[in-house]
Amino acid sequence: MSMALFSDPQTASALLPEFTLIVGIVMMILVPNLGKGTFRVPIPNTNIRIPYLLGGERFSFTSNPRVPGIISVLTLLFSTSLALWSQMETPLSGSNVWCISTAGEAFASCAGMADPTVFQIDGFSRLLEIIFYGSLMLCAVAMWSRMPATPRFMIHAQVLAGRREDERIQKLLDNRRQVDFHLLLLMVALGMSVVALASDVFVLFIGLELASLSSYVLIAFMKEKEEAPEAGMKYFILGSVASAVGLYGVSLLYLWNGNLQISDLAASWQAMDGIDPMALTGIAFLMVTIGFKISAAPFHLATPDAYTGAASPVAGVLATGSKAMGFVVLLRVLVTITMPESGEAFWVPIVGLLAAITMTWGNLGALSSDNPKRMLAYSSVAHAGYLLAAVAALGLNQARAGDHVISELIVAAMLFHLTVLVLFKLGSFLVLSMLESEGKGSKIED
Structure with missing residues (x-):
């Protein structure tokens, strides 16, 4: 197979936001492990030691608990900027639209390509990436001083005893846990990017699972909370069942069509005289996976517990970026x-x-909840319903009028809703995060 994915300048420039994420992941692994490690040169009667930087006592800046957060925020910020730049009038990559083939070559048009496409880069996919990166960036910033989630009133008690608050926070934070948390955030970002760009159902599924598996760990990450492990396990089990059903659906679509290119699947579907049972079953099984990811009823049963057990910024990502995905x-x-x-x-x-x-x-569940996170979880379920109504309207418009302008307006309205959702829904969870640091936020009265 050609290595153009790594050597072709056009491919590299077209995928700059994604390569930035990969560089950030590598830095997240390497930088916090830099230290004063040395090895002795095996020469008799000598004690010559050569530094190899990895291992040993860590440098002061690499052991700083804020370093992982800084790396993740800067990585997401650069990726967002590059995604935005790629859709400018004069993009860095030379074109606003790219199709990446299985050989790793980039083309400015998908028409006439000899190899199947893996990724399709356009304004739609880049806007979605910006939504994903924005929600994850806000989560990363909010978690800088919350590892572990020590109530701020306990920190104040130490300050009154004569210790500086910054020093106390530094000792409370665990650099290794920070690395794990922000590494998982970047893995979620990479998975979401794959979903946004994918033009093949199997690649789409891989990106979906990469983001999902990382989010399962993030839900259970705050081990100081009693609900977190149970919530993470419940979400993982139900999510695994939904993913298994979806993977079976992908296999049925492959058996039916012979490949999983979205454009080829659409052409084969249009060519059918009637609906093929195998194709219909494959789509139905995939809808089970999608229903769980967007928290649509009745696939939402683990959502309230997951939001309650997760840290508030993580729950905010689930309610915004994960739903958009x-x-x-x-x-x-x-x-x-x-x-x-x-x-x-x-x-x-x-x-x-x-x-x-x-x-x-979703609305009835929110009205009956006295826990703010559960209320927001059910509110998130209701918002899934609003977006599903837009999807139904999209299909109805195509059936009755076929007006492409109205269809484009419906899709634009959905994207606007998802963008605003990041701001107001994630903002609510960030407010809850501040209350939790004060030992509050478990009841509506707080």
Whole structure:
């Protein structure tokens, strides 16, 4: 196989945000482990030691608990800037649209490519990446001084005893745990990027699982909370079942079509005289995975417990970035593949009914919750219903009018909703994070 993915300048420039994430992950592993380690040269009667920098007593700056957070925030900031720059009038890569083939070569158009495409880079995918990176960046900043989650009133007691607050916080924070946490955040970012760019269902699934597996660990990461391990385990088990069902659906689609290119799947779907049972079953199984990722009823049962057990900034990422990722998969699979050129899509009444159930269930659950996180979790379920209603409207518009302008406006409204969701929903969780550091925030009255 060609190594153009690493040697082709066009490919490298087109994937600069993603390569920045990979560099950040490598730095997250190496920098906090830099130290004064040396090895002795095996020459008799000598004591010559050569430094190799990794291991031994760490340097003061590499053991600083804020270093992992700084690395992750800067990595996400640079990736966001590069994603934005790639869609400017004069992008660094020379084009706003790129198709990356399985050989790793970049083309300014997907038409006439000899090899299947792996990634498709355009304004839609870059906007989604900016949404993902923004939510993760806010989470990284919020977690700088919360490892472990020691109530701030306990820190104040030490300050009154004559110790500086900054010094006390430094001793409370654990650099190794910070490394693990921010490394997982960057892995989530990489998985979300793969989902945003993928033009192949299997690649889409790999990105989805990379982000999901890292998020399962993040939910259970705050071991100081009694609910965290149980919440993480419950979310992991249900998520694994949903992923297994989705993977079976992917295999059925491959058996039906012979490849998993989204464009080829869409063409094969349009060419059918009737709906093939194998193709329909594959799409239905994938919808189970998507339903869990977006917390649509009745696939939302682990969501309230997961949000309650996770740290508030992590719960905010689940409610915003993770939900946006699920809707990307929904649009790629349900709309791109199965939307007919004329006539009503078979899934319009099903998605409409699911939207109504999800909105109702989410709002009723939020009204009956006395825990702020559970209330926000059910609110997140309701927002999944609002977005599902937009998807149903998209299919209905295509069936009745086929007006592409209205369809584009519906998709733009969904993207606007997801963008605003990052600001107001994640902001709510960040407020809860501040209250939790004061020993509050477990009840609405706080």
